[in-house]
Amino acid sequence: MSSVLNISAYRFVALSDCGRLRESIHTRASSLGLRGTVLLAEEGINLFLAGGTQAVRDFMQWLRADERFADLMPKESFSATVPFRRLKVKIKREIIRMNHPTIRPQLGRAPAVDAPTLARWLDAGHDDEGRPVVTLDTRNAFEVDHGTFDGAIDWRLAKFSDFCAALQTHRDALAGKTVVSFCTGGIRCEKAALYLREAGLDHVYQLDGGILKYFELVGERHYRGGCFVFDEREVLAPDLQPLRT
Template identity: 70%
Template sequence: MQSGAILNISCYLFVSLADTHALRERLHTRAEALGLKGTVLLAEEGINLFLAGPAPAVRTWVDELRADARFASLTPKESWSDSQPFQRLKVKVKHEIIRMNRPTVRPDQAPRAPALPPATLARWLDQGHDDEGREVVMLDTRNGFEVDHGAFDGAIDWRLHKFSDFPEALAAHREELLGKTVVSYCTGGIRCEKAAMVLEAEGLHAWQLDGGILKYFEDTGGKHYHGGCFVFDERESLAPDLRPVS
C-alpha cells in the first residue's frame, strides 16, 4: 500500500557489462534530468541501485533501463517515504557491485545459486524443516550492526564487519552447517546470492532468499522475523510493512 510521496526502489542484477563507463554517463544523465537521487553501482559483474524520487520519474528511468535487453529482467523492490531519503545522486563504476575480494566468484558467469521464494521459506519455518525433512538454518550475511536492527528468529550471525569477511567466517564455521539446509539472506538479495555460491562451492546444501528481507516483508508480512531491516539511507530501518521504523 502506498504511503508517502516519494517512491524508493532497490534492485540488482548480475550480468556481464563491458561498457561500464559509457553506461555510467548515460544513466547519470537521465537520472539527473529526472530529479532522482540515490546510488547506482556498475561493474563488469552487473548493476546495483538504490534510487528515490517522484513515482513517474523513477518508473520512467527504470523503463528506459529495461529497454536495454541486458536489464530487461530487473525487478525493483518498492517502498514509499514522505521525503527524499538521499542527499545526492551518485553513479559509480566499481570493481564489484558487492565487494567480496574473490575474483573467481562471478555470478554473472555462472549458473545462479538456488533461489528460495519467500513464501516457501515462511512455510519451511512454520513446519520446522524443509520439504526433505532437513533442519533449516538462517544465515545472516549482513554486517553485525545491521543485524542489530532486526533478523530472522534464531539466525546465525557471524558479526561480520564487512561482506568480504564472509569467506573467512565460513571457513571457520563450515562444520556447523553440514547436513543442514542453509538459507543465506541479506537486505535485498545481492550479498546472499554471492554467499550462496560460496556455500555451494564448500559442499553445503544452500539456498539464497530470493529478493532478500525486503521481498520477504513484501510477500509474507515478516513472519519469523523480529525487528526492522536496516537500509542505507536516511530512513535507517524499515518495518515489515515497508514503512520507516519510528
C-alpha cells in the same frame, strides 16, 4: 503522505561498457530528478534510487530497454521525502565486494527460495525433504542488531569480505542442514550462496529478493525488529515504513 517511490535492484550480468553506462544513467536519472546511488562493475549493476513515482517508473522503463537489464525487478517502498541527498553513479571493481574472484554470479545463480516458501519451511522447521532449515545472515553485525530472522546464524561480520574466512571457521555447524542465506535485498546472499556451494555444502539457497522482498510478500512472520537500509530512513519495519524507535 508517502508520495516518494524508493527502489532497490541489482543484477549480475557481464558489462563491458561501464563508462558509457555511467554517463547515460546519470544523465537520464538526473533529468527525471532522481536521487540515490547506482553502482556499476564488470559483474553487473546495483541501484538505490528515489523520486516521484512516475519519474522512477519512467527511468526503469528506459533502463529495461537495454536487454541486459530487461528482467530487473526492483523492490519498492514509499516515503514522505527522498532519503538521499544527491545522485551518484559510480564504477567499482565489484558491485558488492567479496574479494573472491572465483565467485562470478553473472555466469549463473545459486538456487533461490522465495519468501512464502521460506516462511512455510520455518513454520514446519524443515524443508520439503524433511531436512532441518537454518537461516544465515550475511550482513554486517551492526545491521543484524536492528533485526533479523528468529534463530538466524550471525557470524558478527565487520564487512562482507570477511564472509569467506568466517565460513571456514563455522562450516561444520552447517553440515546436513538446508542453509538459506539472506541479506537486505539479495545481492550479498547471492554471492554467499555460491561460495557456500563452492565450499562443498550441498543444500544451499539464497532468499530471493532478500529481507525487503520477504517483508513485501510475507511481512513480519518469523522476523524480529526491522531491516537496516543505507539511506536516511535507516531502518524499515516489516510494513516497509521507517521504523520509529
